[in-house]
Amino acid sequence: MPYKIKETEGFTSQIGHLVSQMDYARKTTLNAVHGLTTAELDFLPAGDANSIGALLLHIAAIEKGFQIETFDGRRPNEQEMAEWGAAYDLGDKGRQQIKGHPLEFYMTKLEEVRKQTLLEFSNRSDEWLYENRLWGSHPSNNYFIWFHMFEDEINHRGQIRIIRKMLPQ
Amino acid sequence: MPYKIKETEGFTSQIGHLVSQMDYARKTTLNAVHGLTTAELDFLPAGDANSIGALLLHIAAIEKGFQIETFDGRRPNEQEMAEWGAAYDLGDKGRQQIKGHPLEFYMTKLEEVRKQTLLEFSNRSDEWLYENRLWGSHPSNNYFIWFHMFEDEINHRGQIRIIRKMLPQ
Numbered sequence: 001m002p003y004k005i006k007e008t009e010g011f012t013s014q015i016g017h018l019v020s021q022m023d024y025a026r027k028t029t030l031n032a033v034h035g036l037t038t039a040e041l042d043f044l045p046a047g048d049a050n051s052i053g054a055l056l057l058h059i060a061a062i063e064k065g066f067q068i069e070t071f072d073g074r075r076p077n078e079q080e081m082a083e084w085g086a087a088y089d090l091g092d093k094g095r096q097q098i099k100g101h102p103l104e105f106y107m108t109k110l111e112e113v114r115k116q117t118l119l120e121f122s123n124r125s126d127e128w129l130y131e132n133r134l135w136g137s138h139p140s141n142n143y144f145i146w147f148h149m150f151e152d153e154i155n156h157r158g159q160i161r162i163i164r165k166m167l168p169q
Numbered sequence: 170m171p172y173k174i175k176e177t178e179g180f181t182s183q184i185g186h187l188v189s190q191m192d193y194a195r196k197t198t199l200n201a202v203h204g205l206t207t208a209e210l211d212f213l214p215a216g217d218a219n220s221i222g223a224l225l226l227h228i229a230a231i232e233k234g235f236q237i238e239t240f241d242g243r244r245p246n247e248q249e250m251a252e253w254g255a256a257y258d259l260g261d262k263g264r265q266q267i268k269g270h271p272l273e274f275y276m277t278k279l280e281e282v283r284k285q286t287l288l289e290f291s292n293r294s295d296e297w298l299y300e301n302r303l304w305g306s307h308p309s310n311n312y313f314i315w316f317h318m319f320e321d322e323i324n325h326r327g328q329i330r331i332i333r334k335m336l337p338q
Contacts, residue, residue, distance in 0.1 A: 002307060002309065005313045017186075049334075135172045140172045141174065144193075154323040155327035157324060158327030161324075
């Protein structure tokens with residue numbers, strides 16, 4: 001397959017560039033977890049660490065959160081907080097609540113959320129990407145928020161690769 | 170400071186977008202290692218792991234390698250292999266050869282290499298970014314190679330954050 005950053009069919013020019021970056025990042029995430037069992041996805045390398053399963057659901061939760069923020073322009077509601085809160089925050093809540101799932105569970109979540117992102121992207125223009133937005137208290141734009149989505153995913157993929165090496169043999 | 174992905178002064182439009190992504194990634198890398206001592210930079214969390222220092226030099230080595238490949242269009246020469254080989258390959262060679270340096274050593278290397286990248290970028294056009302190039306055996310372009318530079322850096326920054334948590338107290 002070709003590895004190129006470029007325009008992507010179905011999207012405006014700059015959104016297409018972003019999509020080609022997000023696609024590559026996702027492909028490497030899925031490669032990093034290929035073949036893992038439920039026990040391996042639940043493995044905690046240290047008491048205060050995150051499991052690979054929790055990191056995968058975190059990646060989907062971040063994407064879901066950025067959808068709500070940038071597409072809907074609102075804060076997550078109660079139902080969304082109940083569904084995604086533990087994965088978004090990780091830590092104790094993540095360790096307690098995210099376990100016992102096979103790999104397909106996480107892959108389905110990632111896929112469902114991504115499908116929605118691409119649908120929304122296909123209805124937006126490059127101008128939207130440059131619209132101003134706050135990042136915490138910093139001036140930012142939608143482009144940065146979505147750059148940060150795959151940036152956070154790659155960060156956690158690096159961690160997943162280390163945790164996978166630490167799995168009991 | 171503003172967190173935006175956008176055109177950057179001194180560069181053509183698309184190269185400017187790339188530079189704003191690379192700048193953000195570098196800033197977060199430097200934040201992740203702030204204040205570490207030489208002993209902490211040398212710490213190995215496991216026998217087959219990499220130290221934070223080795224990962225930092227690896228980030229500079231990858232950037233140096235991509236400079237040679239995409240700006241000079243050649244393979245590294247003997248002198249470059251001697252200087253950067255261990256950091257590029259990591260593993261045993263990295264564990265043996267990369268240690269005993271203070272944080273400033275790594276920061277200076279990263280800065281020197283980046284300065285050269287930005288100089289070369291400032292003399293190139295967006296068309297150059299889309300020029301075809303092989304990535305291993307895959308069709309690729311210069312844009313992907315430089316996307317991969319900061320992509321690899323973010324991956325290792327994620328690992329640095331985990332290793333930092335594992336440092337002996």
